[in-house]
Amino acid sequence: MTWAELKARLEAGQDERTLFLPSDLSPEELARHAAGLANHKGGTLFLGVSREGRVLGVSEIHPLQITHALFQLTGGLLLPYVEAVEGPEGRVLALHVPQSPAAIAVGAGRVPFWDGERLTELRMGQVLPEPDLTAQVLPAAGLSDLDPVEVLRLRRILEERGSGLAALPDLELLYALGLLERVEGQEKPTVAGLLLAGTPLALRRLLPQAEVSYYFHEGEEGYTFREDILRPIPALLERLRDLIQARNRVRYLTVGLFRLEVWDFDGEVYREALLNALVHRDWGSRDAIQVHHHRDRLEVSNPGGFPPGITPENVLRHPPKRRNPRLAEALYRLGYVERAGSGVDKMYRLLLKHGKEPPEYRLYPEALTLVLYNPELDEAFVREIAEAQERLGGFSLDHLIAAGHLRRVGEATLEELARALQLPEEAARRALARMERMGLLRREGGRYRLVRRDSLGERALGLLAQPLSRREVEGQLGLSSRAALALLNRLIREGRVERVGRGAATRYRRRG
Known part of the structure; x- marks a missing residue:
């Protein structure tokens, strides 16, 4: 490691x-600190550096003395590779600590863990965390199994994000991303390294379960197109985006001065769904991820269920738990995922603001399927949400969930809305009370209803002071034929508009 790399x-x-x-x-x-790294994910310990990253320097101790001391203090379980790095500000020792397959204790009865901010301890006898398969090194894997073109792709991604890691040489970059470990003096890729930068041959030989199968269904009987993709994750995501977008329809809505794009399946939403499947899948299973693309839904299925403690009923509120932390951390540094675990929140928000349903989770004994639905577009509701957000300065996710639920079911009790919000009833009551004060909801007899401002209906009534054809209504309101007809029929049912004439001579006018 050079001084610049350090x-x-x-x-x-x-x-x-x-x-x-x-x-x-x-x-x-x-x-204790070195064992804490080994017990959690492995990594690099820089000795002679302040917590803020300022070089303090270290004495002329030989790296082998450090190695020998750690070997003795951990009962022979920890043997890091130690290198000295010298520069104008002093001397630093870099300890490259591999992840340990078994818990390493230092002293009697306690196992240290480094969680990224502090050193904690686990009492002997407590259940150890689930092993991270993506942090492991496969015995048959070597540096030649990494594709230089894919490593360059990772560097370009980091450069676009303005990350300082992009300045590192290839090996140091791979170490920093957790994609490389030193094993018996040799650099070897981790499973995460193969998943992000492996050659096609290496993936086929070592990780065939990294394949993703895409199916397009024109109808409900079988599929009309299939492609099996076995590529590193960045290239895999690009190919899946191309396949989905080639069959993805878009509608444009004008709201005030803005034009909204409403896709059958929003690109950010299905990317989050795909990333969730990759990050949380069971990489020990030999089964592949499957993507089934229907006109009315997109289904993403992966081996392995939710991490322990998470269910479909609490997935929105449960603190994030990652089954494959090494892969998740690398994807975070590359900008694909949020460390805070906000992917589910993002899916909910984007789906609901476009009038769609929340994601549905289907649990099976050894698999999980995420379903994204594409219902008939409710243009009036999407416009109302956009106008309300502009008028009120934005909606919280709770507001979107409650409004979307009431749009679908008409009315609901506090208990029903608390389940939809995945909140305790008291917390749900506070969120709903705020929506009442904002004029979004009203409560009658213990049931909540959505207050729809119907600005689109009011605009239509203003136009229909004189008789107009459906096409004239479409043009002046910027609606599709289907949306204009649905609006006019609703106003007729409500007794506010009447139809006059027949056939091509049909006109619509405001009553009274």
């Missing part, structure tokens, strides 16, 4: 796989 790593800061320590600690404290 500075780039320090500039990136501490995280779940990077730890900064001053040199004035006891061997036991150093062993």
